[in-house]
Every structure is written in structure tokens, then in C-alpha cells.
Amino acid sequence: MLELELTESLIAEGPDKVAATIRRLKSAGVRFSIDDEAISLAVISLARSLRLKVIAEGVETGAQMDFLRQHGCDEIQGFYFSRPLPADTFADTLLR
Numbered sequence: 001m002l003e004l005e006l007t008e009s010l011i012a013e014g015p016d017k018v019a020a021t022i023r024r025l026k027s028a029g030v031r032f033s034i035d036d037e038a039i040s041l042a043v044i045s046l047a048r049s050l051r052l053k054v055i056a057e058g059v060e061t062g063a064q065m066d067f068l069r070q071h072g073c074d075e076i077q078g079f080y081f082s083r084p085l086p087a088d089t090f091a092d093t094l095l096r
Contacts, residue, residue, distance in 0.1 A: 003031040044071050 059078030
């Protein structure tokens with residue numbers, strides 16, 4: 001009677017450990033659903049088939065960035081790289 005939702009970041013942080021834990025919990029009757037992981041892969045695949053560039057927004061961790069790079073994401077942006085900056089601060093940062 002328990003269903004857990006897996007997030008993309010959880011899976012990306014340690015797929016082998018997560019898989020082992022999922023197997024143990026499944027054998028105890030726990031059900032699982034997947035949050036963004038399957039959606040991300042489907043969007044990347046769809047974009048590739050349409051010959052479109054794939055841009056990920058909202059990336060907050062290195063694990064998320066690695067996951068997206070491994071699956072062919074062209075561009076990645078989000079707090080992992082920088083918080084939003086005022087235009088003049090961004091220009092100074094870019095020039096440095």
C-alpha cells in the first residue's frame with residue numbers, strides 16, 4: 001500500500017545503490033513511480049529525432065548535470081552554474 005516517487009536527482013546521484021535499494025523494497029511490496037528521469041530521457045530522444053537542440057533549465061547539482069551530459073543534452077543552465085545576476089554584474093563576470 002506504499003508507493004514512493006523517485007526523482008531524477010536521486011537516481012542520478014547513485015544509480016547502483018539506488019537500484020539495489022529499490023530491488024529490496026520491491027520485494028517487500030513497495031511500488032515505485034519515476035518523476036523527471038523518464039520524462040527527461042523521452043524529451044532528449046524526441047528532440048534528437050526532430051534534430052532540435054536540447055537545453056536543460058533548472059539544473060542545481062553536479063549529478064543532474066552529469067546525467068544530462070551523459071544523455072546528450074546540448075546546453076545546461078541553472079543555479080549549479082550561477083544564481084541570477086544583474087546585467088552589469090553578468091557583463092563583468094563574462095569579461096573576466
